[in-house]
Amino acid sequence: MARFVSLLFFLSLSLCCCRSQGQKSKMSVRLLRGSSPPSLEANVELECVISDNSLSDSGVSWMRQNNDSAPQFILFITSLGRVASTENGKPPERFQAKKESKNYRLTVTSFKKQDQGNYYCIVNRNQRLYFSSGIQLHLPAPATAAPTTKATTPQPSTIPRSKDPGDCTHALNTEKAPKKGTGLSCDFYIWVPLASTCLLFFIALLATITVCQKTRRRRCKCKRPMNGSNGKPSMPNRYV
Structure with missing residues (x-):
């Protein structure tokens, strides 16, 4: 039907x-x-x-x-x-x-x-x-939610290392990182002057010790006067 x-x-x-x-x-x-x-x-x-x-x-x-x-x-x-x-x-x-x-x-x-x-x-x-x-x-179209953007965390910036000795002070204050590549230049500029200074102090110390030893050897040793043929020391006059 x-x-x-x-x-x-x-x-x-x-x-x-x-x-x-x-x-x-x-x-x-x-x-x-x-x-x-x-x-x-x-x-x-x-x-x-x-x-x-x-x-x-x-x-x-x-x-x-x-x-x-x-x-x-x-x-x-x-x-x-x-x-x-x-x-x-x-x-x-x-x-x-x-x-x-x-x-x-x-x-x-x-x-x-x-x-x-x-x-x-x-x-x-x-x-x-x-x-x-x-x-x-028709029913109205459902409203679409705005896309949410995730907050991006800033990435740590990499600081290029230079061979200028003045940059070593700044490099020491930064975050410690494994020393690779050009990072050895800063160690070179720090440790070479320090080692040279220590070497100069060591040389000066050796020189001082050597001079002191020579001065001690040159010191005069006074001996008593010898009388007679047997070489025995004579008595002082006050005992004669």
Whole structure:
């Protein structure tokens, strides 16, 4: 049964396509101000505006088409403002309809993602279908978060070493690192003068010791006078 109804609907749509092109100005669908733009879980209210009075007393069928899928029937509201029951005998879920003067309104309660699509209204009068211009209802695109940039830690700058002796003082105050390459030049300028100074002090010390020893050897050793042939020292005169 559902396939037969769908086939009949598309057949009627193909037969009345050319005729409906000239009747676009008679019907239009607009989104009421309080519903713009549609948001998730909010109520969205549409209005089918009929400019031809002869079409306002025939009732309106509301349709929805999502992307490239087939149109989906929502509900039918009579010219008296009564919503026709669906196949299961219950009113359509989350859809409400009413008539205001000669215009018809459709309210989508708790708008959801699956409710997105192109909405339009249709009037069937004297075996002719009149289509309104459609209106697109889509949820706003979710806002994308700005990319977070990680704070970069500054890398320690490498200080080039030079062979200038004045740069050695600055090199000693920097962070200690393994001595490679040109770093030996600073050690050369530090240790060579220090070793030379120590060597000069050592030479001066040796020279001083040598001079002291020679002076000690030259010191005069006085001997007692010898009397007689046997070479024995004579007694002092005070003992004679």
